[in-house]
Amino acid sequence: MNPPILCSLRNGETAVCSQESGVSFEQFRTLLGKGIEAGHRLSALFVVPDDSFDGARLVAVLARPMSGDLQMIGCAVGSSYPALTPGIPAAHWFEREIFEQWGIRPEGHPWLKPIRFQPPRSRSGGRPSLLLPTVGVTEFFRVEGEDVHEVAVGPVHAGVIEPGHFRFQCHGETVYHLEISLGYQHRGIERAVGEGNSPRMRHYIETLAGDSTIGHATAYCRVLEGLAGVRPSPRAEAVRMIAAELERLANHIGDLGAMAGDVGFLPAASYCGRIRGDVLNLTAELCGNRFGRGLIVPGGTGFDLDQTLESELKRRLDDIEADALSAIEQLFETPSVLARFDGVGEVSESLARQIGLVGVAGRASGLPCDVRSEFPYGFYQFVHVPVCTWGTGDCLARALVRRMEIQQSFAAIRALLQSLPADRSPPAVMTLAPRRWVASLTEGWRGEICHVAATDDEGQLAFYKVVDPSFHNWFGLACAMRDQLISDFPLCNKSFNLSYCGHDL
Amino acid sequence: MTPAFSFVSFGLAITLSPLLLGVIQKTKAFFAGREGAPLMQPYFDFVKLFRKGGVYSRTTSWVFWAGPIANLAAALLSLTFVPLGRIPAPAAFPGDVFMVAYSLSLGRFLMVLAALDTGSAFEGMGASREVRFSLLAEPVFFVSVLTLAVVTQGASLSEIYGTLPRHMVHQGISTIWLAGGAVALVLLVENARIPVDDPTTHLELTMIHEAMVLDHGGIDIGFVQYGAALKLWMFSALVAGAFFPFSSARPFLEVMGGIGGVFAVAVAVGIVESSMARLRLIRVPQLILLAGVLALMALLWAAR
Numbered sequence: 001m002n003p004p005i006l007c008s009l010r011n012g013e014t015a016v017c018s019q020e021s022g023v024s025f026e027q028f029r030t031l032l033g034k035g036i037e038a039g040h041r042l043s044a045l046f047v048v049p050d051d052s053f054d055g056a057r058l059v060a061v062l063a064r065p066m067s068g069d070l071q072m073i074g075c076a077v078g079s080s081y082p083a084l085t086p087g088i089p090a091a092h093w094f095e096r097e098i099f100e101q102w103g104i105r106p107e108g109h110p111w112l113k114p115i116r117f118q119p120p121r122s123r124s125g126g127r128p129s130l131l132l133p134t135v136g137v138t139e140f141f142r143v144e145g146e147d148v149h150e151v152a153v154g155p156v157h158a159g160v161i162e163p164g165h166f167r168f169q170c171h172g173e174t175v176y177h178l179e180i181s182l183g184y185q186h187r188g189i190e191r192a193v194g195e196g197n198s199p200r201m202r203h204y205i206e207t208l209a210g211d212s213t214i215g216h217a218t219a220y221c222r223v224l225e226g227l228a229g230v231r232p233s234p235r236a237e238a239v240r241m242i243a244a245e246l247e248r249l250a251n252h253i254g255d256l257g258a259m260a261g262d263v264g265f266l267p268a269a270s271y272c273g274r275i276r277g278d279v280l281n282l283t284a285e286l287c288g289n290r291f292g293r294g295l296i297v298p299g300g301t302g303f304d305l306d307q308t309l310e311s312e313l314k315r316r317l318d319d320i321e322a323d324a325l326s327a328i329e330q331l332f333e334t335p336s337v338l339a340r341f342d343g344v345g346e347v348s349e350s351l352a353r354q355i356g357l358v359g360v361a362g363r364a365s366g367l368p369c370d371v372r373s374e375f376p377y378g379f380y381q382f383v384h385v386p387v388c389t390w391g392t393g394d395c396l397a398r399a400l401v402r403r404m405e406i407q408q409s410f411a412a413i414r415a416l417l418q419s420l421p422a423d424r425s426p427p428a429v430m431t432l433a434p435r436r437w438v439a440s441l442t443e444g445w446r447g448e449i450c451h452v453a454a455t456d457d458e459g460q461l462a463f464y465k466v467v468d469p470s471f472h473n474w475f476g477l478a479c480a481m482r483d484q485l486i487s488d489f490p491l492c493n494k495s496f497n498l499s500y501c502g503h504d505l
Numbered sequence: 506m507t508p509a510f511s512f513v514s515f516g517l518a519i520t521l522s523p524l525l526l527g528v529i530q531k532t533k534a535f536f537a538g539r540e541g542a543p544l545m546q547p548y549f550d551f552v553k554l555f556r557k558g559g560v561y562s563r564t565t566s567w568v569f570w571a572g573p574i575a576n577l578a579a580a581l582l583s584l585t586f587v588p589l590g591r592i593p594a595p596a597a598f599p600g601d602v603f604m605v606a607y608s609l610s611l612g613r614f615l616m617v618l619a620a621l622d623t624g625s626a627f628e629g630m631g632a633s634r635e636v637r638f639s640l641l642a643e644p645v646f647f648v649s650v651l652t653l654a655v656v657t658q659g660a661s662l663s664e665i666y667g668t669l670p671r672h673m674v675h676q677g678i679s680t681i682w683l684a685g686g687a688v689a690l691v692l693l694v695e696n697a698r699i700p701v702d703d704p705t706t707h708l709e710l711t712m713i714h715e716a717m718v719l720d721h722g723g724i725d726i727g728f729v730q731y732g733a734a735l736k737l738w739m740f741s742a743l744v745a746g747a748f749f750p751f752s753s754a755r756p757f758l759e760v761m762g763g764i765g766g767v768f769a770v771a772v773a774v775g776i777v778e779s780s781m782a783r784l785r786l787i788r789v790p791q792l793i794l795l796a797g798v799l800a801l802m803a804l805l806w807a808a809r
Binding site for chain 2: 149150151152153158159173260262263264265266267269270271274334336337339340344485486487488489490491
């Protein structure tokens, strides 16, 4: 299952495994560097153990918005290679992951330390060693000097949220540097999914990042559908799109409410919190689960909606829209809230491009990155959802992008409900083609979700790679906090609202 | 006015101050479209906390547990000099406003020591913020009370508030309201309310007052919160006294009017908290500066 040397694919299209040894590393680096310079995004960078020799393959998936396709590049590497990060900052986190997982050292990497504290994976495919590193025990960046002090937050936090460790180097109230240390939620999902087909896979994927169930499940199902050469019915695609937009609505509304709560603006916080629940209940009407578990299955959808449910959804959506828009308007019409959001946690467009921000955070910095319109998949090929961007890259921009996307999502769902395709064919049986590679991109509510998979000679999944948008964006949060007040961190954090478990896998 | 009513008003302050927190919470719940916790919830909380023991880190010393007790004692001491409406306080002497302010400061100082005793980064940060903002609020408070003293020619708080003009057409009313406005802003700063601090937040990094008491639990946090409730009562009484100089021939009605004024202030605090977001921490001194300008204007007006 060696990766293809160099090929361009449409989103979800498969490529045949190659028998050759790939491009040379120099070529690999040049291709990547030129691609990034031309405005392409590094969607994934990972290592695959090689069947034929005692090395491994370094694989990059470049998303090329201009041509609307994905480029997969493979090259052979030994136990070390010259690090890409100094030239391509977006590779920073990926190379740390590679070093941690496979022990392949990117020489010259500026800050090579674990990201998840997982035991190294053995290249022969066996179980990992039982010597577990202790999560969070590592070197941290330190600022020395008079009056400089260190504030450590977490991994246990005051609210009911996931665990993560944040270390601030402060001077008085000003943050010089923030270092984020995660890994507390590592469950080994990639390895479990890459070990073959089992009915449990879908559930692993659905709970990979619980709030992005639809996004990840869609990416996973599109991987399998690509490998099996199956196309879901248009109706199933439309239902998937409704579910994806409902997920976006629920989370964006919840986020705006949470941001209001963080600045102590009570009314919007309370209303948005309730409305988020109302949207989740719509998803529950579709499939019986508020997060959409079991709705997206390989080949189609696990549930369909009938005439009564359709009109019920339409009716409730109208009520929710009126409530949501008025609550959000209240938020954006309160001067004290705007003063609080404005200019806090700025990430400039050039920095965002360099470190490879995706999703809401990227769009707030002015990058027009949206998989739905760049690499349309499923029903997004027929319905165009406008890309919402804002240029300032601060908390206000991230809130405004969410507000615009909420409006777009309401419109998109309503349009879909008015003209649902009629055919109701059941999901097809999946038989995966052997020795294939596939990369599937979807736009989760947080941003670009990338799943890459390969099958072995028997047509079983042999390799699986997940890149959650949080993986790209956590470093963006650290950058946003530079020279900010430490008391603004919770607001910045909420404006990114990244997933810990999506990062830790 | 008989001294008996002074002690009645002191007793009411001690028993009703937790209800003030309940009223603020209920007001906020109303504006958020929620049912909200029962009005009596602060009492339930205090009963719960006072039945608990404390948990102490091995790195702390006696300073840690002595802080909340001393703070509560300082608050009670201050309360004996604060009049309710036109009812004089149980004790009074010329210049007792300094006694009130510095007794509160002493309590805060001991709380800061208790916070630093833990050696935690959060507590140190919270203590530094708390001290910085109260340092700025202190002169504003003095100038405001001085203004009222100039208007009424009184020397002690009880004298000042006992002789505040009774009707709106009095020529000094605008001065009194300006000074009262400054005291109201000081109330928000001193009692950790929005827009200065968010008493309901769970985010340690944004806290001012709460960050300082993160490590206190059980009966100790009970002392801290009860002390805070008393302090809120005192400031509310001072604000209400300036804005609603209610007067009646009957002391009973006078007491009722004073209490009504205090709860009206609580409702106003709840409305402020529901209608705006917190300021950025760096902008808080500007709010205090605004209060200072109001107080100075009032003083100039009064001394004209």
